[in-house]
Amino acid sequence: MSGQYDIAIVGAGMAGASLAAVLGNRVRVLLLEAEDRPGYHATGRSAAFWTESYGGPGVQPLTTASGVFLEENGFLSPRGALTIARAGQEAELELFAASFAALGVRVEMLGRAGLEAKIPGLRPGWTLGAFEPDCRDIDVAGLHQHYLATAKRAGTELRCSARLAGAAEHAGGWHLRLDDGREAAATILVNAAGAWADPVAEMAGVRPLGIAPFRRTIAQLRVAPAVPDDLPLVLDLAERFYFKPDAGRLWLSPHDETPSPPCDAAPEEIDVATAIARLEEVTDWAVERVEHRWAGLRSFAPDRLPVYGFDPAVPRYFWFAGQGGFGIQTAPAAADLAARLLCGDPPGAVDPTPYAPDRFS
Known part of the structure; x- marks a missing residue:
């Protein structure tokens, strides 16, 4: 698994898988999953519904913007x-x-x-x-598999049973060490680790946000x-x-x-x-x-809104976490928002400002 990647994503649940899929073949992506299969934790235990009021007014723009993709691709009933x-x-x-x-x-x-x-x-x-x-x-399993398959076709390298054991920043990006001794390098490190988001941040020397x-x-x-x-x-x-x-x-x-x-x-x-x-x-x-x-x-996160964006103190560290219980229903819009930030594209349907990590600075 040695080699240089543009982006390494920690976590292959709905968040990490959707982001890898939307990034497509624009960048070389490494998708790391600690368990032996993706989606073992929160993604595989969802109550499986999409409703625009769930999560509150701050989450509603992400949910509403995701509805078109979910409906058009047959994931809603x-x-x-x-x-x-x-x-x-x-x-x-x-x-x-x-x-x-x-x-x-x-x-x-x-x-x-x-x-x-x-x-x-x-x-x-x-x-x-x-x-x-x-x-x-929502067909949660179908949506997750769609994203994993899309990411694979685009060239994403998925590694399961690949728990992150260390992350050190250097001049060219990040040196990553897994708990089985394997290593990898990436320019940008994305934290899509769900419940493990703050521990992953601390491992990388990044200030945790209280997720x-x-x-x-x-x-x-x-x-x-x-x-x-x-x-x-x-x-x-x-x-x-x-x-x-x-x-x-x-x-x-x-x-x-x-x-x-x-x-x-x-x-x-x-x-x-x-x-x-x-x-x-x-x-x-x-x-x-x-x-x-x-x-x-x-x-x-402390304000109960998701956190999407580059860390203000560690510019090559990207937060994609804190989705609460609405990460499934907001996945398409969240992944689009994050991919635009990572690739330097103009904002899309949802304003990224309310979700930026610098709100905790």
């Missing part, structure tokens, strides 16, 4: 998203809906009758909803009556749960954010139990079985 509120939260929900409608997101306000039509068995107390008809399910991983839990349930196929993604305005159907089953999350070290995250029984208890506050469905459970790590 109809779903709809419904954010629901209890009595007393009407003003808060109306503000939520108005803030996104002002950004061009389609939002329809629903009363109790509208909620009952979309969520059978809805318990009393839930009085108002904000429905986003444009929400879609912190948090555990998120999802359980797959069999419920009675059976989950309707046209059930929308249902989210709580207070961010205590969300759920959606999948092949006749229900995917349910307690919307947990538990601080965690970077690791192979595993679900905790208490989090699954909490999710089920919260579901029982919403519907009268009976949970017959927990068929599967998993957890992944969502990594946030």
Whole structure:
């Protein structure tokens, strides 16, 4: 694996794979993955939806700009998203809906009758909803494989089981050492390491930005009556749960954010139990079985916006991290934005300024 590369990307999940694909054959790219296969961590554990309000107004431009690519290339399928509120939260929900409608997101306000039509068995107390008809399910595995295949055709060199063990900057760029003793050289080093973003920065002698991983839990349930196929993604305005159907089953999350070290995250029984208890506050469905459970790590910068751009103190070090739980739905626009910065191209559909790492200087 010795040789000189223009760009070395640490991490071959959705972030690293999408960036390698968009860079194409313009530069020589080395894509390093610590695990034995790409996408083992956050990418492979996504709840798999695209909705423009998820992540907040600061993330919405990336999500909206990604929608065209995802739709045109067949990675989206109809779903709809419904954010629901209890009595007393009407003003808060109306503000939520108005803030996104002002950004061009389609939002329809629903009363109790509208909620009952979309969520059978809805318990009393839930009085108002904000429905986003444009929400879609994402074929996460298909999108990730598309990016990996595109990058490979363009000449990207992917190396799995290639954990970065050291990175030293020198006059010509970076000298990289892997934990199996192999070495490589690159002019620019890109940190797309997800939950490991800050440790990778420290390894390279770059000041970490405070990108912190948090555990998120999802359980797959069999419920009675059976989950309707046209059930929308249902989210709580207070961010205590969300759920959606999948092949006749229900995917349910307690919307947990538990601080965690970077690791192979595993679900905790208490989090699954909490999710089920919260579901029982919403519907009268009976949970017959927990068929599967998993957890992944969502990594946030201190202001909860992603970090895309060259480090202000180390000019050949590029941040592509802090995507939180919205890295899948924003991948096309984020990769385009980052590739333009790396190649010195003019900005595209999304202004890179809000995501620049120098905001933490």
